[in-house]
Amino acid sequence: MNAPFFEPAPDLAEVTADLLARLRERTPLVHCITNGVVQGFTANALLALGAAPAMVDITGEAGVFARVADALLINLGTPAPEHRDAMREAAAGARAAGTPWVLDPVAIGTLPIRTALAHELLAQRPTAVRGNASEVRALAGHGSGGRGTDSADAPAAALPSAAALARQHGAVIAISGPADLVHTTDATVRVLGGDPLLTRVTGGGCALGAVVAALLAVRGEHAPATAVAAAHALYGLAATAAARTAAGPGSFAAALLDALARLTPENARRDARFGRADSSALATGVPA
Amino acid sequence: MNAPFFEPAPDLAEVTADLLARLRERTPLVHCITNGVVQGFTANALLALGAAPAMVDITGEAGVFARVADALLINLGTPAPEHRDAMREAAAGARAAGTPWVLDPVAIGTLPIRTALAHELLAQRPTAVRGNASEVRALAGHGSGGRGTDSADAPAAALPSAAALARQHGAVIAISGPADLVHTTDATVRVLGGDPLLTRVTGGGCALGAVVAALLAVRGEHAPATAVAAAHALYGLAATAAARTAAGPGSFAAALLDALARLTPENARRDARFGRADSSALATGVPA
Amino acid sequence: MNAPFFEPAPDLAEVTADLLARLRERTPLVHCITNGVVQGFTANALLALGAAPAMVDITGEAGVFARVADALLINLGTPAPEHRDAMREAAAGARAAGTPWVLDPVAIGTLPIRTALAHELLAQRPTAVRGNASEVRALAGHGSGGRGTDSADAPAAALPSAAALARQHGAVIAISGPADLVHTTDATVRVLGGDPLLTRVTGGGCALGAVVAALLAVRGEHAPATAVAAAHALYGLAATAAARTAAGPGSFAAALLDALARLTPENARRDARFGRADSSALATGVPA
Numbered sequence: 001m002n003a004p005f006f007e008p009a010p011d012l013a014e015v016t017a018d019l020l021a022r023l024r025e026r027t028p029l030v031h032c033i034t035n036g037v038v039q040g041f042t043a044n045a046l047l048a049l050g051a052a053p054a055m056v057d058i059t060g061e062a063g064v065f066a067r068v069a070d071a072l073l074i075n076l077g078t079p080a081p082e083h084r085d086a087m088r089e090a091a092a093g094a095r096a097a098g099t100p101w102v103l104d105p106v107a108i109g110t111l112p113i114r115t116a117l118a119h120e121l122l123a124q125r126p127t128a129v130r131g132n133a134s135e136v137r138a139l140a141g142h143g144s145g146g147r148g149t150d151s152a153d154a155p156a157a158a159l160p161s162a163a164a165l166a167r168q169h170g171a172v173i174a175i176s177g178p179a180d181l182v183h184t185t186d187a188t189v190r191v192l193g194g195d196p197l198l199t200r201v202t203g204g205g206c207a208l209g210a211v212v213a214a215l216l217a218v219r220g221e222h223a224p225a226t227a228v229a230a231a232h233a234l235y236g237l238a239a240t241a242a243a244r245t246a247a248g249p250g251s252f253a254a255a256l257l258d259a260l261a262r263l264t265p266e267n268a269r270r271d272a273r274f275g276r277a278d279s280s281a282l283a284t285g286v287p288a
Numbered sequence: 289m290n291a292p293f294f295e296p297a298p299d300l301a302e303v304t305a306d307l308l309a310r311l312r313e314r315t316p317l318v319h320c321i322t323n324g325v326v327q328g329f330t331a332n333a334l335l336a337l338g339a340a341p342a343m344v345d346i347t348g349e350a351g352v353f354a355r356v357a358d359a360l361l362i363n364l365g366t367p368a369p370e371h372r373d374a375m376r377e378a379a380a381g382a383r384a385a386g387t388p389w390v391l392d393p394v395a396i397g398t399l400p401i402r403t404a405l406a407h408e409l410l411a412q413r414p415t416a417v418r419g420n421a422s423e424v425r426a427l428a429g430h431g432s433g434g435r436g437t438d439s440a441d442a443p444a445a446a447l448p449s450a451a452a453l454a455r456q457h458g459a460v461i462a463i464s465g466p467a468d469l470v471h472t473t474d475a476t477v478r479v480l481g482g483d484p485l486l487t488r489v490t491g492g493g494c495a496l497g498a499v500v501a502a503l504l505a506v507r508g509e510h511a512p513a514t515a516v517a518a519a520h521a522l523y524g525l526a527a528t529a530a531a532r533t534a535a536g537p538g539s540f541a542a543a544l545l546d547a548l549a550r551l552t553p554e555n556a557r558r559d560a561r562f563g564r565a566d567s568s569a570l571a572t573g574v575p576a
Numbered sequence: 577m578n579a580p581f582f583e584p585a586p587d588l589a590e591v592t593a594d595l596l597a598r599l600r601e602r603t604p605l606v607h608c609i610t611n612g613v614v615q616g617f618t619a620n621a622l623l624a625l626g627a628a629p630a631m632v633d634i635t636g637e638a639g640v641f642a643r644v645a646d647a648l649l650i651n652l653g654t655p656a657p658e659h660r661d662a663m664r665e666a667a668a669g670a671r672a673a674g675t676p677w678v679l680d681p682v683a684i685g686t687l688p689i690r691t692a693l694a695h696e697l698l699a700q701r702p703t704a705v706r707g708n709a710s711e712v713r714a715l716a717g718h719g720s721g722g723r724g725t726d727s728a729d730a731p732a733a734a735l736p737s738a739a740a741l742a743r744q745h746g747a748v749i750a751i752s753g754p755a756d757l758v759h760t761t762d763a764t765v766r767v768l769g770g771d772p773l774l775t776r777v778t779g780g781g782c783a784l785g786a787v788v789a790a791l792l793a794v795r796g797e798h799a800p801a802t803a804v805a806a807a808h809a810l811y812g813l814a815a816t817a818a819a820r821t822a823a824g825p826g827s828f829a830a831a832l833l834d835a836l837a838r839l840t841p842e843n844a845r846r847d848a849r850f851g852r853a854d855s856s857a858l859a860t861g862v863p864a
Contacts, residue, residue, distance in 0.1 A: 029724050037327040037343050039613040043778035048825045053778065054683065054724030055613050057654055061687045068686070069724075078327075078345055080370050082656050107342065110356070111349045148317050148342030148357075200549065202331035202341065249336045250545025258824025261776065325615040325631050366633055368658050395630065398644070399637045436605050436630030436645075488837065490619035490629065536834025537624045 012189075013272040015222060016230040017265035019215055024050040028217035031069035031099075032210055033057045033087050035077025035106065038203030041253065042073075045207035048260035049234070051214040062086035066093035070217035072101035073210045074121060076114040077149075084117055091124035100127040100216035100224065103171075104209040109138035109145010122165075127216055128172040128228050129165065130209045133158035136175050140164045149205075155181045159188065159277075172225045174212065176205050180232045181277060184225040190275035191229055193236025195243035197252045208235050233272040238263055300477075301560040303510060304518040305553035307503055312338040316505035319357035319387075320498055321345045321375050323365025323394065326491030329541070330361075333495035336548035337522070339502040350374035354381035358505035360389035361498045362409060364402040365437075372405055379412035388415040388504035388512065391459075392497040397426035397433010410453075415504055416460040416516050417453065418497045421446035424463050428452045437493075443469045447476065447565075460513045462500065464493050468520045469565060472513040478563040479517055481524025483531035485540045496523050521560040526551055588765075589848040591798060592806040593841035595791055600626045604793035607645035607675075608786055609633045609663050611653025611682065614779030617829070618649075621783035624836035625810070627790040638662035642669035646793035648677035649786045650697060652690040653725075660693055667700035676703040676792035676800065679747075680785040685714035685721010698741075703792055704748040704804050705741065706785045709734035712751050716740045725781075731757045735764065735853075748801045750788065752781050756808045757853060760801040766851040767805055769812025771819035773828045784811050809848040814839055 029052045034042050039055055046053040056065040059082065066072050072094045074087050094101040103126040105118040118139055129139065133153035134146030140161035146152045155177030162173035162183040175181040180191040198204035212231040219227035238259035246252035317340045322330050327343055334341040344353040347370060354360050360382045362375045382389040391414040393406040406427055417427065421441035422434030428449035434440045443465030450461035450471040463469040468479040486492035500519040507515035526547035534540035605628045610618050615631055622629040632641040635658065642648050648670045650663045670677040679702040681694040694715055705715065709729035710722030716737035722728045731753030738749035738759040751757040756767040774780035788807040795803035814835035822828035 035343070036324050036345075036612050037331050040328060040616060040778055043613050044825065044829070047776045047778060052724055052726055055611070055654055056683075056687065056724075057612075058656055058689060060689045065687065078343055080346055080368075080656075107344075111344065111353065113346060113348045148340055148344075150340055200335045202328055202335060246546075247543075248546025248549040249332065250542035250549075253332070253545075254542055254826035254830055255823075257826025257829075258822075261824040261826075323631070324612050324633075325619050328616060366631055368634055368656075395632075399632065399641065401634060401636045436628055436632075438628055488623045490616055490623060534834075535831075536837040537620065538830035538833025538837075541620070541833075542830055 012226070012229060012274045013269050015226055016233050016272045017269040019218055019222070019227060019230045020234060020263060020268050021265045022218040022220070023214060026218055027052050028070035028214055029054060030210060030214050030217065031056055031065050031072045031090065032075070033062060033083060033090055034073060034075035034206060034210070037077060038206040041203035042207045042210045044257050045260060046210050046214060048257040049211060049214060049263070053210070057083055057086050059085045059089055063089035063093035066090040066099055067097040069099055071213035072099055073104065073213040074101065075104040075106055075206055075209055076108065076118060077106040077206065079114050079117060087117070087121065091121050095124045100213070102126060102128045102130060102209050102213045102216065104206060105129065105131050105135045105139050106206070107145065107149050108135055109143065122169050125169060126171050127224050128174060128212055130174040130176065130212055132176050132205065136165070136173060137161045151177065155179065159183065172228045174228050174232060176208065179275070180236070182225055182229045182232060184223070188277040189229050190277050191232040191236060192273040192275060193233060193240050195239040197243050197246060197249055198239050200249040201253045208232065211235050229274065233274065234263060234268060237267055237271055300514070300517060300562045301557050303514055304521050304560045305557040307506055307510070307515060307518045308522060308551060308556050309553045310506040310508070311502060314506055315340050316358035316502055317342060318498060318502050318505065319344055319353050319360045319378065320363070321350060321371060321378055322361060322363035322494060322498070325365060326494040329491035330495045330498045332545050333548060334498050334502060336545040337499060337502060337551070341498070345371055345374050347373045347377055351377035351381035354378040354387055355385040357387055359501035360387055361392065361501040362389065363392040363394055363494055363497055364396065364406060365394040365494065367402050367405060375405070375409065379409050383412045388501070390414060390416045390418060390497050390501045390504065392494060393417065393419050393423045393427050394494070395433065395437050396423055397431065410457050413457060414459050415512050416462060416500055418462040418464065418500055420464050420493065424453070424461060425449045439465070443467065447471065460516045462516050462520060464496065468524070470513055470517045470520060472511070476565040477517050478565050479520040479524060480561040480563060481521060481528050483527040485531050485534060485537055486527050488537040489541045489544070496520065499523050517562065521562065522551060522556060525555055525559055588802070588805060588850045589845050591802055592809050592848045593845040595794055595798070595803060595806045596810060596839060596844050597841045598794040598796070599790060602794055603628050604646035604790055605630060606786060606790050606793065607632055607641050607648045607666065608651070609638060609659060609666055610649060610651035610782060610786070613653060614782040617779035618783045618786045620833050621836060622786050622790060624833040625787060625790060625839070629786065633659055633662050635661045635665055639665035639669035642666040642675055643673040645675055647789035648675055649680065649789040650677065651680040651682055651782055651785055652684065652694060653682040653782065655690050655693060663693070663697065667697050671700045676789070678702060678704045678706060678785050678789045678792065680782060681705065681707050681711045681715050682782070683721065683725050684711055685719065698745050701745060702747050703800050704750060704788055706750040706752065706788055708752050708781065712741070712749060713737045727753065731755065735759065748804045750804050750808060752784065755851070756812070758801055758805045758808060764853040765805050766853050767808040767812060768849040768851060769809060769816050771815040773819050773822060773825055774815050776825040777829045784808065787811050805850065809850065810839060810844060813843060813847055
């Protein structure tokens with residue numbers, strides 16, 4: 001039971017399939033400034049899906065590259081001073097050139113440097129923000145963040161924060177959790193799929209941020225929120241497939257990359273599942 | 289033939305089983321400042337075992353985080369200037385807050401910056417030091433280190449150095465090798481298990497340092513040395529299991545993560561093996 | 577049909593087999609200053625093959641270590657300021673001590689910092705340069721580089737650039753592509769083998785640079801170009817073997833490490849394939 005949303009798109013699964021086909025055809029160049037823990041896994045996830053990653057993370061190059069890349073990811077996981085300046089350059093470059101970009105505010109809240117930086121980068125108007133519920137809440141100034149990279153909150157608890165962020169900054173807000181929520185000023189959609197093993201692999205969430213950027217790069221006539229939802233659906237389908245053969249988190253990580261490479265538009269058309277989270281969720285904090 | 293040691297613990301394998309159960313229940317938050325080569329593998333090893341890693345490695349955050357984390361690992365593998373300052377902050381924060389912490393003095397000896405830093409960090413009283421024999425000897429001022437990250441010495445050859453370090457700094461000293469040695473001022477225990485493939489995977493030793501930190505986080509009423517020995521035993525059991533199915537070092541790395549996730553207290557109770565290394569070893573350099 | 581080349585070596589496959597045997601016997605210490613995305617995979621590739629990696633990438637240590645290591649790799653993928661200075665130190669140290677060294681000019685061309693650095697490092701006379709066609713062309717001042725890390729040119733299109741670089745700097749120039757080309761002032765050889773999956777794994781090319789360094793470390797009486805060609809042949813054989821069992825890029829990466837570990841001199845003797853690229857290629861840009 002797929003739900004229409006975000007734009008007059010009668011079938012989200014159909015659009016997801018089309019966007020995957022487009023990505024495979026165009027191999028979008030995705031500029032990533034991400035944390036040192038997950039750089040390799042993130043690049044591998046993009047390569048597996050069919051995009052071309054480039055980790056250009058120094059000042060003097062990041063701004064130049066954000067202007068020519070097809071999309072940009074900024075992930076705040078291990079923000080050394082040089083990388084913070086590179087992020088500033090890249091975000092400004094992306095904004096100036098109209099490059100779509102994704103902010104992943106890893107572990108903000110208690111940690112002061114990255115929290116201030118996340119707020120500063122919001123001014124460069126990211127196309128989308130992807131985080132867990134605690135990170136989204138902290139970004140909106142609600143709550144004090146999670147426990148390291150773990151969320152202390154359920155996704156729905158962050159919907160009021162997502163609404164405030166979407167209204168104020170014009171960004172699509174994606175909240176990762178057992179079911180992911182993608183929120184824009186018009187609507188909220190739940191994306192079903194994924195697997196708990198994603199939380200047992202470092203970069204399970206961070207690589208999704210890069211996949212969101214890759215889908216934004218090929219969205220064309222579609223709304224940004226549609227591309228964000230499609231990215232979550234594709235990543236979730238790959239995770240579900242990978243979990244079927246995995247013997248644990250180590251074999252799951254390799255299987256996830258294999259599954260991203262094997263995804264087809266037909267898979268997406270047949271298996272992607274979206275649910276509506278009606279507007280009462282914004283008031284109650286509980287999605288329908 | 290399990291041997292009593294360190295504290296009136298009649299059966300070390302039994303304590304190891306209990307500590308694993310406790311770790312799974314509490315998901316300790318392990319703060320890691322480690323080298324860029326092994327950050328991903330280290331985080332994955334902690335996640336697989338059941339701990340929550342957080343790689344907070346910048347100044348302005350590392351000290352704050354070391355105060356709230358359940359344990360801290362400092363690994364000197366690729367100590368950029370920013371990371372060196374973050375290590376200083378974190379070690380001071382851990383000491384102030386009573387957070388147990390582990391020092392892994394990777395490749396000290398010939399390399400001057402990390403060698404000086406290792407000696408400086410000792411003043412912050414690490415709970416445990418984990419390294420190979422050449423690193424332990426160099427830390428005690430004996431010998432000039434190994435060959436890169438490889439030890440030039442057998443574990444037993446580092447026992448006099450371990451004794452000097454334990455006496456002077458109050459730390460548990462763990463020496464990795466074909467059989468690991470865990471030394472404290474009272475006793476030395478050999479931990480059996482493991483597999484030579486651990487030396488063919490980068491981070492094979494570094495991730496063990498993080499696992500030591502995770503076990504220290506849940507040691508409760510037990511002596512630090514007991515938790516250190518338990519960590520070595522659990523890691524060794526996982527390595528032994530992984531080697532059974534691996535076709536080489538690439539599949540071994542994934543299998544090791546799967547095996548860490550599948551370890552059970554029952555495994556530990558049944559299969560963990562400890563041996564006594566009597567005090568004559570300190571004089572002769574040869575464990576019993 | 578193996579072709580004689582570079583030196584009076586009647587059978588390149590035979591020399592490749594001998595160099596692998598020598599590498600296994602000596603475990604050369606390979607100093608790597610490489611990008612953060614592929615540090616782990618590069619170290620694992622060296623360990624799997626039988627070399628000892630050491631990622632010493634800070635100033636104050638890099639120059640010291642380059643003097644004692646058996647070979648050095650400098651890869652420009654994510655050149656933070658500290659790493660740029662460490663590269664300068666290491667290259668100068670390697671030159672002074674006669675340590676063979678490899679330059680991998682990742683993504684030079686459009687990106688200004690690394691492009692200037694690559695030209696500066698050439699003055700320290702690398703033993704070999706390894707890159708894709710666009711990188712080699714950009715290093716010679718021809719063309720503006722590729723698209724991130726992807727080549728915009730076929731290998732043969734870079735032969736005139738390789739010839740100019742070899743003449744001017746005395747380096748062996750290796751151009752990666754569907755068939756790799758190894759060029760020196762005397763001759764150009766094509767190395768057959770490999771698999772397209774290498775382009776779907778991050779570090780597929782970067783780790784080859786480290787393998788080139790490892791083979792240079794044990795070349796003994798052989799010409800540098802012979803060792804460079806042998807490295808490409810061995811890596812290609814492992815990739816071909818890994819692709820046979822891989823279900824996608826994730827399982828391929830692990831299988832490649834397993835295959836590097838399982839390579840034997842007998843494999844190399846039987847399966848390594850080299851082809852001649854005659855001198856007309858330099859004029860026409862098309863290898864024979």
